[in-house]
Amino acid sequence: MIIRTIIFDLDDTLLWDQKSIATAFEKTCQFAASLQNVNASELEAAVREAAAELYASYHTYEFTQMIGINPFEGLWGTFDDPGEAYQAMKKIIPNYQRDAWTKGLEKVGIDNTELGLTLAARFIEERKKAPFVYKDTFSVLDKLKDEFRLVLLTNGSPSLQQTKLEITPQIAPYFDLIVVSGTFGKGKPDPSIFEHVLEETGTSAYEALMVGDNLLTDILGSSKVGIRSVWINREGKPPIPDIQPTYEIKHLTELLPILEELT
Numbered sequence: 001m002i003i004r005t006i007i008f009d010l011d012d013t014l015l016w017d018q019k020s021i022a023t024a025f026e027k028t029c030q031f032a033a034s035l036q037n038v039n040a041s042e043l044e045a046a047v048r049e050a051a052a053e054l055y056a057s058y059h060t061y062e063f064t065q066m067i068g069i070n071p072f073e074g075l076w077g078t079f080d081d082p083g084e085a086y087q088a089m090k091k092i093i094p095n096y097q098r099d100a101w102t103k104g105l106e107k108v109g110i111d112n113t114e115l116g117l118t119l120a121a122r123f124i125e126e127r128k129k130a131p132f133v134y135k136d137t138f139s140v141l142d143k144l145k146d147e148f149r150l151v152l153l154t155n156g157s158p159s160l161q162q163t164k165l166e167i168t169p170q171i172a173p174y175f176d177l178i179v180v181s182g183t184f185g186k187g188k189p190d191p192s193i194f195e196h197v198l199e200e201t202g203t204s205a206y207e208a209l210m211v212g213d214n215l216l217t218d219i220l221g222s223s224k225v226g227i228r229s230v231w232i233n234r235e236g237k238p239p240i241p242d243i244q245p246t247y248e249i250k251h252l253t254e255l256l257p258i259l260e261e262l263t
């Protein structure tokens, strides 16, 4: 029962994506408030709402759900990836980005498409300038890298996940294998992507451990193929009935004693 391979999720497990998105919103909305009489946090709430509504209205929505690309990733990605579904997204996305901001402005009483377009572009810049990692990410990876085979298993579009790895270049070198759902064709929790990881690394399910923040993707998916899991629950999210992680932790450093116990 020795663990040989540790599979990490990327967003909100190693990278603090939520903080990056929140920071980009804050900066962009403050910029808007410097140009117009608008409350920055009200505008942020309005744009988040408008974005989620619009995103769900496109025919590409089902695909984005399957691969695991959320509305806020849609606000800064280009999706210029191979395949029909990505090319359909690539066509929609400039309008989506403009309209999400324009409709958000409308919700707070500002009718200005030009400003919507300016803010959409500003958000993309601000998101790229705001890559955050958790403070224990690198220290934990440093301790694991020589002893275990490390795999990065991330849901998302190949180009966008690649951009995230480029703006935080210290992450990728830790990993023996990086699997992006958009390249593989299906996303977590589909069992096939976990089986693919096991096959590629020559690991049995029993020798692998999945570490991730999302019960519905990371934990559910790994449990379907018999891989034990560690749910990193930093924010004290409530459990979901019937989705049972093997372990639950609040900080990545708590992974180290678990691995000692298992090996």
Ligand SMILES: [Mg+2]
Residues within 6 Å of the ligand: 009, 010, 011, 012, 013, 212, 213, 214
């Ligand atoms: Mg995640």
